[in-house]
Amino acid sequence: MSIRIAIIGGGYIGAELAQDLEEKAEITLIEQRTHFVHTPAMIRAVVDPSILDDALVPYDKLLQRGRVKQARATKVDETGVTLENGERVEADYIVVATGSENAMPFKPNSGGIEQLRADNARIHGLLQATGRVTIVGAGAVGTELAGEIAHFMPEKEITLVSGTPTLFPDMPQKLGASLKAKLEAAGVNVILGSRAENLESLTAPYIGDLSLNNGQTVPAGLVFPAIGSRATSEILAALPGVSKGSANRIKVDSWMRPSALPNVFAAGDVAEMGDAMTIVATNRQIPWLKKSLLALVDGKKVEDLKPYTPWKKAPILVPLGPEKGNSFLSLFTAGDFLTRKIKGEGLFLQKTHKRFGVN
Secondary structure, three states, X not given: OOOEXXXXXXXXXXXXXXXXXXXXXXXXXXXXXXXXXXXXXXXXXXXXXXXHHHHEEXXXXXXXXXXXXXXXXXXXXXXXXXXXXXXEEEOOEEEEXXXXXXXXXXXXXXXXXXXXXXXXXXXXXXXXXXOEEEEEOOOHHHHHHHHHHHHHOOOOEEEEEOOOOXXXXXXXXXXHHHHHXXXXXXXXXXXXXXXXXXXXXXXXXXXXXXXXXXXXXXXXXXXXXXOOOEEOOHHHHOOOOOOEOHHHOEEOOOOOXXXXXXXXEEOXXXXXXXXXXXXXXXXXXXXXXXXXXXXXXXXXXXXXXXXXXXXXXXXXXXXXXXXXXXXXXXXXXEOHHHHHHHHHOOOOHHHHHHHXXXX
């Protein structure tokens, strides 16, 4: 009798894990949406909606032997997963990779794919109609959005607001300094060390002005909140022995276990173990999960496995449109050429389509 593995969440970790393990175990991938949302392209899709269809990839060709259940998981226990309709998915091992939420329309938070399409169209319309754009939050999403708008809509007056004294303060100084210089050369007004005092929404763009705690007022325009992600961890919160960390993430042990249940693992944005909430950072977990789950399939115990080791400092790629940008690649900071070739030009769309069997 083959080992049954249930994976909750069809994002980057869940989809790859399901596909790579389906020859070795009985895999059920539980994902409530009909399409995979390729988030690196969603930022550009706000400015250029023509790429939206490429960023939304159906799940129907992902697995050959395993199954994808389009459903919402509501409960996890030591013998399996309960779905919203009451159906059970029995499992020997469970991986929870439910990801995180961000401001629309970069991720489909509450609605489905058609709601995401509608949000994209509406917000693109607002962007076209306004002459002034203010982005609050200068992490990867906010910085990339500023760069995309500056590249494709250079006529817009763009302001990027960050509460930190530099861009990407946890990275080598050269990364943030180079990105700031390139944004300013493209006409973006970068305000550092200041926080918004009157944000009307943390989850949706809106038209309004912005008051900063330094006394400045940014005149009325389209305001994009981009102040960070929050893990979608509700399904884990009810498990015995669970402890929450920052940004709604769940703390895990050295074997990615979030609770007292020894056969339940958590990975990606939902798990707090030292990796940042970025695709590159959490992708480091996939090889460990594959190797460890295959060892469990072969009869080993979790405690026999080598513990997971998080990044000391994960790489990050920050394109400013399809041509410019900077990246930290562990050993050095790269400029326009490598950032463009690795991410900026194609946004990993070709690689994603290949995994999902899309031509």
